[in-house]
Amino acid sequence: MDLNFLFISALNGVVYGAFLLLTSLGLSLVFGLGRVVNFAHGALYALGGYALIEVMRRTGVGFWPAVLAAPLLVFLVAMAIERTTIYPIRNRPEIYSLLMTFGISLMMIGAVEFVWGTATSLITVPALFAGTVDVLGNQYPLYRLAATTISLVTAGGVFAVIQLTPVGLRIRAISDDAEVAEAVGIDTKWLLTLVFGAAAALAAFAGALGAPIFAIYPEMGTNILLDSFLAVILGGLGDLPGSAIGAFVVALTKAIGGGYIADWSVAVLFLVVAAVLVLRPTGIFGRGRIA
Amino acid sequence: MAKIVTPADCAQVIRVLATALLLMLPYFVAPFTLTLLTEALILAIWAMSLDVLVGFTGLVAFGHAAPFGLASYAAGYFAREVSPDFFATLVVAEIVVVAVAAATGFVATRASGVAFAIISLAIAQVLFQIAVAWRPVTEGMDGLANVPLPRAFGTSFGEGRAFYVLTVAAFVGAYAALRRLVDSPFGHTLHAIRTNEGRAAAIGINPRLHKWLAFVISWAIAGLAGTLLVFMKAGTTPMALHWTESGNVLAMTIFGGIGTLFGPAIGAITFDVLRDEFTSRFQAWQFVFGLVFILVVLAFPSGIAGIVNVAWKSLWRSRS
Numbered sequence: 001m002d003l004n005f006l007f008i009s010a011l012n013g014v015v016y017g018a019f020l021l022l023t024s025l026g027l028s029l030v031f032g033l034g035r036v037v038n039f040a041h042g043a044l045y046a047l048g049g050y051a052l053i054e055v056m057r058r059t060g061v062g063f064w065p066a067v068l069a070a071p072l073l074v075f076l077v078a079m080a081i082e083r084t085t086i087y088p089i090r091n092r093p094e095i096y097s098l099l100m101t102f103g104i105s106l107m108m109i110g111a112v113e114f115v116w117g118t119a120t121s122l123i124t125v126p127a128l129f130a131g132t133v134d135v136l137g138n139q140y141p142l143y144r145l146a147a148t149t150i151s152l153v154t155a156g157g158v159f160a161v162i163q164l165t166p167v168g169l170r171i172r173a174i175s176d177d178a179e180v181a182e183a184v185g186i187d188t189k190w191l192l193t194l195v196f197g198a199a200a201a202l203a204a205f206a207g208a209l210g211a212p213i214f215a216i217y218p219e220m221g222t223n224i225l226l227d228s229f230l231a232v233i234l235g236g237l238g239d240l241p242g243s244a245i246g247a248f249v250v251a252l253t254k255a256i257g258g259g260y261i262a263d264w265s266v267a268v269l270f271l272v273v274a275a276v277l278v279l280r281p282t283g284i285f286g287r288g289r290i291a
Numbered sequence: 292m293a294k295i296v297t298p299a300d301c302a303q304v305i306r307v308l309a310t311a312l313l314l315m316l317p318y319f320v321a322p323f324t325l326t327l328l329t330e331a332l333i334l335a336i337w338a339m340s341l342d343v344l345v346g347f348t349g350l351v352a353f354g355h356a357a358p359f360g361l362a363s364y365a366a367g368y369f370a371r372e373v374s375p376d377f378f379a380t381l382v383v384a385e386i387v388v389v390a391v392a393a394a395t396g397f398v399a400t401r402a403s404g405v406a407f408a409i410i411s412l413a414i415a416q417v418l419f420q421i422a423v424a425w426r427p428v429t430e431g432m433d434g435l436a437n438v439p440l441p442r443a444f445g446t447s448f449g450e451g452r453a454f455y456v457l458t459v460a461a462f463v464g465a466y467a468a469l470r471r472l473v474d475s476p477f478g479h480t481l482h483a484i485r486t487n488e489g490r491a492a493a494i495g496i497n498p499r500l501h502k503w504l505a506f507v508i509s510w511a512i513a514g515l516a517g518t519l520l521v522f523m524k525a526g527t528t529p530m531a532l533h534w535t536e537s538g539n540v541l542a543m544t545i546f547g548g549i550g551t552l553f554g555p556a557i558g559a560i561t562f563d564v565l566r567d568e569f570t571s572r573f574q575a576w577q578f579v580f581g582l583v584f585i586l587v588v589l590a591f592p593s594g595i596a597g598i599v600n601v602a603w604k605s606l607w608r609s610r611s
Contacts, residue, residue, distance in 0.1 A: 037405050037540075085585055092592075094405055095351045099545060100588050102538050107581025113577045224533065225414065233409060268418035274413040277406050278398055 005259060008138060009082040010043030014254030015144045015213070017248040018151035022206040022223055024231040024232075025158055025240060029252035032175040032238025034192045037098040041203055042221025044110035047074050048204025049216035052114055052123070063126040063212075070208040078200030082193045084119060107222075112218045123211040130243055147209050154205065155244065161241065171195060175238060227254070230273050236283020246283075298607050317452045326523075329455045332462045333519045338555035339469055340512035345541070346506040346550030347473050349485030350400070353408040354415030355540050358510035361418055361534035362388050369426065371458055373469035376440035377448070377522070379459070381522040384518045385397075385511055391418075392510035394502075399503040403488070414533055419532040433526030441522045448522070458519055462556075465512055469552055471602045472508065481505055493529045510607025542584050548596025557595055 008089065023045055029059045030036050051070035054086045055061065061069075081104060089096050129146040132139040163167035173181040174188050207220070235242025250269060257265025276283070313332075317325055337359055344350045366384035374380070399410045429435065441448045441457075442599040448454045472478055477570055482499045492498050530536070533548045539562070547558020562580070570574035573600050 020408035037408075047490055085589065088589060095408060096592075097404065098351070098408060099352070099541070100585065103542070103581050103584035103588060105581070106538070106542075106577050107585065109579055110575055110577030110579070205336065222535070229409065229412075263405050263420050267424065269416045270413040270420065271532045274398065274410050276416075277413070278401050281402070281406055 004136070004138065006256065007136065008140075009256045009259040010252060011140065012137065013252035015148045016255060017251030018148040018155075019206045019210045019214075020227055020231055020247040020251050022151055023203045023228040024235075024243045025155060026202040027170075027228045027237070028232045028238055028243040029241055030199045030241075031232070032195055033195050034090070034170060034174065035097065036196070036200045037094060037095040037101065037122060038103040038199070039098055039101040039225065040108060041101075042083070042223075042225025043105040044205040044221070045076055045207040045224055046073055046112060046199040046216075046218060046221040047077065047108060048207030049121075049211050049220060050112055051214060052208040052211055053116070053121055058104070059205075059236075064128075066289070067205070069210045071205040074204035075197045075201040079193050079197035083198040086196070087132055087189070087193065097136065109221075110121070116218070118218055120215050120217040121211075122215050125212045141213075143212055146212065151206065151261075154202070158211070159240065167191075175264060208266050227251070230269060233273050234276055234283060239283055242283045300444070310459070310463055313462075314456065317455055322451050324533040325451050325455055327563065327567055329451070329458050329523055330520070331518065332458045333516050333523065334540070334543065334559040334563050335556035336462055336465045336519070337513050337516040337540055338547065338559035339465060340509045341540055341544045342470060342549055342552055343505055343509040343512070345544055346552075346555070347478060347485065348502055348528050350403065350502060350505070351408050351541070352411040352509075352537075353541060354411035354413070354534070355509075355513060356413035356532050356534065356536035357411070357418050358388050358513035359520070359536070359540070360393065360415075360422065360504045360527065360529075361391060362514035363521040363527040364422060364429060364435060366518040367521040370441065370522070371374040371435070371438050373437040375442050375447075377443040380522075381515065381518050385514050385596070388514035388517075391505060392507045396503050396506035396510070400499060402413065402507055410536065414544050415532055415534060415537055416556075417450040419529055419534070422529040422532055427516040429529070432529060434526060434530075436525075436526040438525045440523055440525075453568050454523065458523075461515055461519060465515060466552060466556065469512065473552065477501070477504075482568075542580070545592075546584060546587050546594055548594025551594075551596040551600070554594050554596025554599075557563050561595070 023041060025161070027038055030038050030041075045090050048070050052063075053068045054162045055066040055069045056063065059066075085100055085104060086097060124142070125143040129143040131142055133142045133145065134140075135145075140246055162171055169182070170186045170191055171185075173186060174191060178188055202223075206224075207216075227250050228247070230247035232243045233246070234249055235244070235246035253265055253269050257268065261268075292396060302587030316328065320328070337355070340358070341355045342354060344352045344355075362384040365387040366380045369383045370380045374381075395414045399407060402410050422434075423431055440452075443457075446453075448457060473481070480491070480496055480501055483494075483496060484501055488498050517531075520531075540559075543558040543562040544555040545558070546562065549557065565580070566576055573597065587594060593600070
């Protein structure tokens, strides 16, 4: 295996990592705030892809307006889902949120298959970033680099909102101690619904933006869901910077390891995650919370 | 004084009648339905084994495809390469499953709640990846094929009816064994741990040891189901270990009603029959099942068995 192969594998890993970052942040945020283990996150990611297709088909708009519209639609759908299914079981043990969201995921994937069929849809790369670009002597698709940059900027925006805005302050307060946050007058219930919707919108944005790279099919969310869980657990559930690092650890391990030891790399990754859960359940930085 | 009929007597009669009904069914139904029933009973064994963890120990395992798929691979490989003798195959499969359960359970039972759920998922995913990657033995994504029919008592279980009877025997045996287990002092100890692990430890129970034992027993029973399935399907694929299967068996168990044993069995049979009905008639099976599952979690956390239990109790209350 030569150095160039390693480089391209790593580059692919960074591209995937940027998308995984968006889904992992949402997963981590929702757990940190509402203690919701969201197994429907992958289905919401897939819904983003299908919303993109539907918006483009129905309104005839181009790729970019649809990429912005898709997360908005999913945002509304997700808030409705949260209010009807997760909100009523908030006071039950958190394992119920896992069961509930698993049911939601089954239902959503079933609905997607029913409405749009099981076929894989390919989305053409938008003209703006069509073609390839020379990266150290390799012809690399330009869109991958552009989409990666957009994902990273979006993730940066999420961090900025959480660290710098009043809403972010409230979110941090709830994630720190939900009861005290409520006692000082923060409307935790609606904020949790809002954050669930926002996390779903992030996943949907990733699904739509990644469509020209990863294609759209009903089960498209299952792998990225598991990878996001790996990332979030590595980083510590609820710890956003940890989740961000976790996302790139997972993506790079899969991309680089996959080139050398094929599917064994994922097995190793799961073993590492199981070990982290047992030995260091608070994640690599020790700031997450699990039980 | 006249002998009074107790609820326990009635339950016993119902059990005997149910077994008799199961054994008589082959004479009334079409071969295709018999195959479906065989599969349903195998899934029922699997769901009951999960109930030991979820219902009786309070450990929600999200990776229960692991023992099922692992036993399928071990049994299928042994039956094809060495001997299709049913009991020899079962022993080999159980050795493999119990060994892996003993090792992984040692790690997994250190956690509880969501952490346990995710560790068990990780264990299943590791096995899934091994099944995909270890091509010389598992044949990768193609899976094991051409597993011969099982042999026992000098005959081959070629005919659907014979294999069905074998499955009924396994199902009744598994139910009786698990029933005894959960009603034993050991079962009560598990109950104590589920209710309050800290207090259980305070009165001298070793929660780790008991959770580990429950884990191994649960895997061993799931291994029986996996062994039966690989013979029934004459093979297996890595999809048997996929996490959606883990989700399915958890859904069957909760749908049926955890902590009751018969609930998960009914849940599994309902799941299998409905899946067959819906997938052949219209395509929205997954949607319907997801919807029903959500409603169960939302409104009837005790599942079908919960409804049956309430009816059963009110029946006896009105008599007295």
